[in-house]
Amino acid sequence: MIxxxxxxxxxVGRAVVAALLRSQSRAQARGVNLFxxxxxxxxxxxxxxxGWPEASLVKFAAGAGDWRDLTGVRVCTSHAELVAAIGAVTxxxxxxVDVSAAESAAWHLDWLRRGWHVVTxxxxxxxxxxxxxxxxxxxxxxxxxxxxxxEATCGAGLPIISTIADLLAAGDExxxxxxxxxxxxxxxxxxxxxxxTFAAAVAEAKLRGYTxxxxxxxxxxxxxxxxxxxxxxxxxWSMELSDIPVDDLVPKSLQSGSVENFxxxxxxxxxxxxxxxxxxxxxxxxLRYLATVGPAGITVGLREVPRESPLGGLAxxxxxxxxxxxxxxxxxxxxxxxxxxxxVTAVGILSDIFRIINL
Amino acid sequence: MIxxxxxxxxxVGRAVVAALLRSQSRAQARGVNLFxxxxxxxxxxxxxxxGWPEASLVKFAAGAGDWRDLTGVRVCTSHAELVAAIGAVTxxxxxxVDVSAAESAAWHLDWLRRGWHVVTxxxxxxxxxxxxxxxxxxxxxxxxxxxxxxEATCGAGLPIISTIADLLAAGDExxxxxxxxxxxxxxxxxxxxxxxTFAAAVAEAKLRGYTxxxxxxxxxxxxxxxxxxxxxxxxxWSMELSDIPVDDLVPKSLQSGSVENFxxxxxxxxxxxxxxxxxxxxxxxxLRYLATVGPAGITVGLREVPRESPLGGLAxxxxxxxxxxxxxxxxxxxxxxxxxxxxVTAVGILSDIFRIINL
Numbered sequence: 216m217i218x219x220x221x222x223x224x225x226x227v228g229r230a231v232v233a234a235l236l237r238s239q240s241r242a243q244a245r246g247v248n249l250f251x252x253x254x255x256x257x258x259x260x261x262x263x264x265x266g267w268p269e270a271s272l273v274k275f276a277a278g279a280g281d282w283r284d285l286t287g288v289r290v291c292t293s294h295a296e297l298v299a300a301i302g303a304v305t306x307x308x309x310x311x312v313d314v315s316a317a318e319s320a321a322w323h324l325d326w327l328r329r330g331w332h333v334v335t336x337x338x339x340x341x342x343x344x345x346x347x348x349x350x351x352x353x354x355x356x357x358x359x360x361x362x363x364x365x366e367a368t369c370g371a372g373l374p375i376i377s378t379i380a381d382l383l384a385a386g387d388e389x390x391x392x393x394x395x396x397x398x399x400x401x402x403x404x405x406x407x408x409x410x411x412t413f414a415a416a417v418a419e420a421k422l423r424g425y426t427x428x429x430x431x432x433x434x435x436x437x438x439x440x441x442x443x444x445x446x447x448x449x450x451x452w453s454m455e456l457s458d459i460p461v462d463d464l465v466p467k468s469l470q471s472g473s474v475e476n477f478x479x480x481x482x483x484x485x486x487x488x489x490x491x492x493x494x495x496x497x498x499x500x501x502l503r504y505l506a507t508v509g510p511a512g513i514t515v516g517l518r519e520v521p522r523e524s525p526l527g528g529l530a531x532x533x534x535x536x537x538x539x540x541x542x543x544x545x546x547x548x549x550x551x552x553x554x555x556x557x558x559v560t561a562v563g564i565l566s567d568i569f570r571i572i573n574l
Numbered sequence: 575m576i577x578x579x580x581x582x583x584x585x586v587g588r589a590v591v592a593a594l595l596r597s598q599s600r601a602q603a604r605g606v607n608l609f610x611x612x613x614x615x616x617x618x619x620x621x622x623x624x625g626w627p628e629a630s631l632v633k634f635a636a637g638a639g640d641w642r643d644l645t646g647v648r649v650c651t652s653h654a655e656l657v658a659a660i661g662a663v664t665x666x667x668x669x670x671v672d673v674s675a676a677e678s679a680a681w682h683l684d685w686l687r688r689g690w691h692v693v694t695x696x697x698x699x700x701x702x703x704x705x706x707x708x709x710x711x712x713x714x715x716x717x718x719x720x721x722x723x724x725e726a727t728c729g730a731g732l733p734i735i736s737t738i739a740d741l742l743a744a745g746d747e748x749x750x751x752x753x754x755x756x757x758x759x760x761x762x763x764x765x766x767x768x769x770x771t772f773a774a775a776v777a778e779a780k781l782r783g784y785t786x787x788x789x790x791x792x793x794x795x796x797x798x799x800x801x802x803x804x805x806x807x808x809x810x811w812s813m814e815l816s817d818i819p820v821d822d823l824v825p826k827s828l829q830s831g832s833v834e835n836f837x838x839x840x841x842x843x844x845x846x847x848x849x850x851x852x853x854x855x856x857x858x859x860x861l862r863y864l865a866t867v868g869p870a871g872i873t874v875g876l877r878e879v880p881r882e883s884p885l886g887g888l889a890x891x892x893x894x895x896x897x898x899x900x901x902x903x904x905x906x907x908x909x910x911x912x913x914x915x916x917x918v919t920a921v922g923i924l925s926d927i928f929r930i931i932n933l
Binding site: 233234236237238241242244245246247356357358359362372373374377378381382383384385386387523525528530531532533542543545546547548549550551552553558559561562565566569570571573574 | 592593595596597600601603604605606715716717718721731732733736737740741742743744745746882884887889890891892901902904905906907908909910911912917918920921924925928929930932933
């Protein structure tokens with residue numbers, strides 16, 4: 216019986232519960248019983264020592280019910296209360312999955328120190344201060360101690376973090392990682408390439424649920440900068456988020472104000488981006504929002520790439536990570552595929568869980 | 575102290591020892607001490623309870639010395655003697671790495687039943703009878719029991735097996751895997767595309783060490799068929815190697831005889847392959863040797879693909895694996911990179927070891 220607490224009850228949290236349910240028979244065939252013992256939102260938590268009936272979880276996972284329909288609901292207004300609630304139903308091997316958008320670095324450290332494994336899709340705890348990152352990694356480094364894993368923070372379900380970590384552990388030296396790491400911006404610039412204006416592409420991405428509720432979080436490039444910082448820290452570089460120059464695609468005049476006003480103002484304020492798309496097209500180029508972690512430092516921004524190149528061939532929410540290293544010298548290691556979406560993000564979470572329990 | 579026995583002392587065995595040496599400081603920082611307690615050839619084994627001095631292993635890894643230079647050498651002419659030799663120096667957590675080309679299915683089962691973990695780059699034990707495959711997998715399925723892992727059997731160090739296994743474990747349904755899975759045949763047809771004759775390309779591949787000592791092992795397609803069978807069995811399909819129709823590139827007249835006679839006869843006997851290359855080029859196509867594991871069964875053979883397609887863009891020894899699934903529905907998951915070579919094969923071996931010890 217290995218209990219999993221899910222912190223965050225949005226689309227990804229539901230997809231994690233769904234994937235855990237689907238993984239159950241395979242895990243049980245190996246003598247492992249994974250079950251959910253806690254589901255937390257920002258205003259409370261439901262806990263159960265034995266887990267809930269499958270039907271209740273299926274309903275939650277399908278989005279048909281609210282987490283408050285589960286038994287064992289407690290109101291939590293602080294991290295201490297959340298921890299006490301999980302602590303009341305925990306068992307050895309407890310795994311805590313963070314799919315929230317909270318600034319949770321201190322929480323992660325606290326959970327690890329309690330002996331709980333931590334799996335996160337939330338980038339914020341890994342992109343806070345270097346000191347807190349080092350403290351989290353050190354807590355995860357004890358033999359037979361709890362593990363901190365974060366595959367889903369880059370490329371969702373694509374195996375980026377574990378592959379780079381394995382190369383480093385095998386003594387490889389990474390020379391450069393270049394990446395189209397934003398499903399949202401990938402979608403936007405594929406749409407521009409197909410003839411949409413930037414404003415129309417952003418509106419469509421918002422409509423399809425590909426952006427954050429606040430679409431400027433994506434367009435500011437900060438999400439990509441966080442991914443680049445996570446990769447750089449994995450390589451052992453000491454940097455802070457504020458050290459990374461970021462190409463902000465939010466027009467200056469629309470940096471503040473409501474989301475509605477932002478979307479309404481975008482068509483008249485973003486003509487310069489449409490001009491860059493047209494200018495690139497005249498040279499057989501397309502625009503991609505790229506991150507590069509390499510000898511020259513970290514760069515994050517809009518770049519022209521040949522339409523016929525691998526990066527130029529990306530469509531929709533596809534991500535691509537290109538790793539050049541001492542071992543991969545004749546040609547790089549490339550991983551490509553949809554890098555956004557609740558279901559594939561849940562795959563990244565599950566693969567971390569399987570690694571922790573050695574399934 | 576986690577001991578690793580390396581069965582096979584060729585280029586990959588040496589690269590595994592080199593990678594283990596390079597991984598040591600990182601592993602020790604996590605409280606894990608990986609060390610080599612046995613190195614076996616086909617005619618004997620060297621064993622050491624405490625491991626050898628680093629200088630001796632560095633010399634062996636560099637190919638500068640023979641494994642018989644190590645202390646603790648014993649002549650072994652049977653599997654029973656090999657097992658007794660390892661058994662005399664084993665400790666809890668023993669990992670046995672099979673980088674031999676032996677028909678070792680029965681050995682793997684025996685090792686697992688002794689409680690030893692098994693990591694293999696050798697495809698043969700996984701492509702023997704379905705019964706032996708099932709027995710190996712069942713032995714690896716016990717909770718807290720030994721693990722059998724085989725990442726390096728497909729794509730060398732590329733994370734193919736673990737990614738597909740994680741998808742399956744998370745409840746995904748794989749619809750199709752298509753792959754350019756032979757570094758050797760990739761090199762040969764890239765060279766043909768650049769204007770070489772098939773015979774000249776094979777001779778060059780042999781010269782560069784990309785082929786097996788017997789190049790017909792590669793050209794027969796059997797190596798690719800084994801990889802396809804390993805993928806199919808991972809998906810839960812019950813098949814035997816003999817069920818897979820394979821496109822054999824060895825001219826009928828050269829199926830038997832010495833390697834020298836084969837290479838001497840190839841220029842006059844393989845003109846029909848050069849004609850296929852030319853015919854494809856006239857239509858903007860190139861030839862690739864592909865495996866497909868899908869609803870229509872397994873196919874292994876030479877196919878025309880557009881020069882401008884992702885598969886057409888492969889160069890040298892690059893592999894590409896394309897996974898279409900229920901979760902990866904809008905676009906496939908694609909992993910690409912050098913899929914042959916001792917160093918990257920060692921990465922696959924090491925990543926399995928790290929997974930076993932949960933590093």
